[in-house]
Amino acid sequence: MTTRLTAVSKRFGRTTALRGITMEVDRGVTGLLGANGAGKTTLLRIMATVLSPDEGELRLLGRNPRDAGDRLQIRRQLGYLPQQTGFYEGFTAYEFVDYVAILQEITGTRQRRSEVRRVLEAVGLTDQMHRHLRSMSGGQRQRVALAQSLLGRPRLLLLDEPTVGLDPLERIRFRQVVSELAREHTVVLSTHLTDDVAALCDQVVVLGHGEITFTGTVADLVTTAAGHVWLADMPDVAAAGWWRTGDGRYRHIGEPPRGARLAPPTVEDGYMYLTGRGT
Template identity: 35%
Template sequence: MELVIDNLSKTYPNGTQALNNVSLRIAPGMFGLLGPNGAGKSSLMRTISTLQEADAGTIRLGDLNVLEQPEQVRQVLGYLPQEFGVYPKVTANELLEHFAVLKGVSNKGERRQVVDALLHQTNLWEARNKNLGGYSGGMKQRFGIAQALLGNPKLIIVDEPTAGLDPTERNRFHNLLAEIGEDRIVILSTHIVSDVSDLCRQFAIINKGRVLYTGDPLVAIEEMRGQIWRRSVPKAELASYQQQFAVISSRLFAGQTIIHVHSLAQPAHGFEPVEPTLEDVYFARIHAAEQVAVEVAKG
């Protein structure tokens, strides 16, 4: 089963064009949707999840027309939104039981087996009778995945799942996502590049409602080889370098500003080549698209 998105567009009543002719083909496995805040990721996730309609385009999940058969899609869909609220005075066990009933698991014995299995899978068994209000951020996210897995969905969407998690919980959550992504489509929507490089075999970069790149992260990195250059510059001179070169990122290190420049050849004396990362790919694609937009605006 594949998820096929063709020429999907969405403009909100305030005039914001959230999606602009988005086309993607997503096979089973982990798929990363990478973009800055406001890029259109959540709008795309909500549309795929049947929570909002599109203005144009089509989405197909196997034989299902997602935009025309929302009820059937919801039966095979698991969704963990960016803002996932829980009832603080209810236990994980109780709320998961309730969600299982809503998912149509009516047989009490079967429901008990399903809930117990999910609590074990998400490493929440020992805390199953603890009120959700006492859960850490990572535990709440794992509970969110447990509810998303109810009904053995064929498509799971997780929106910014590791934002705010400490390193230990983030690693635990990564392991859980990798496990559930082995035999179904899992879309990971995030602005954290390392989440995609760690987990996904396929990914897309989206910005301002447009898909800028789609492919294999390793191939994307290889395509950028020999095109990323690094130099340490005084902070006061950063703006000057940004005017002269395609500076795609900058960071402070030991009081100096380290810049990365995208160029097919050495930009100038003092720059050294550096092995590209997926972060470089991401920033280079975003920067190139913004430069094109500037040139178009100039006419």
């Protein structure tokens, strides 16, 4: 098993960010789905060895991150895209990724240059690699951040809200990159966007207030809303949630009235119903 967390908890002062998290992830893509403040970023920071848990046990790539020697070996096989990347604005995309490669001890000049070009090509920035970061769009800068996380072909890749700022074409490229990597390695993807989960994830873990409220496949998450989604020509004020769709009908989530026209649920419906946003 690539990564295992057992009863992991983390507090910041009087605030409990994570409470008794137990989960296992292996090859493929595991999606961490939850609202802002659910604990996703804290969990990823612990898995990235940036934070230590207050309680519980953690094994990454079969090693114990509390041991200094094991922690060094973990970091050499780990890629991490934090929610906020500290860019050096005066660097070009190539210079920034090259700098990170040096920090990761890819010191052979020829090997490092080849690896930097490989990851920039993977995210579609070959023709932009010599532009300064300060002149790039938000989506381009996000792709640079993704590129640095791919250095060294990490066995464990941790991505915190990686599609923020990406346009539809950039998201498709991102999904291609992650899908290829996940064939051989482990990817943990934190997001609050159900589209990312539906498109990429083999396993879904839903977090709420620092606790796991659901673990299963995408299909399992969709099934939680089966029989609780319906369409009508007018909004039903008794529903827990509703909105007008593009065809003029109203989509509802909750407990349907007798004779309601039930609709096939989506990942978003399952998530909303599970977390109480549609109940």
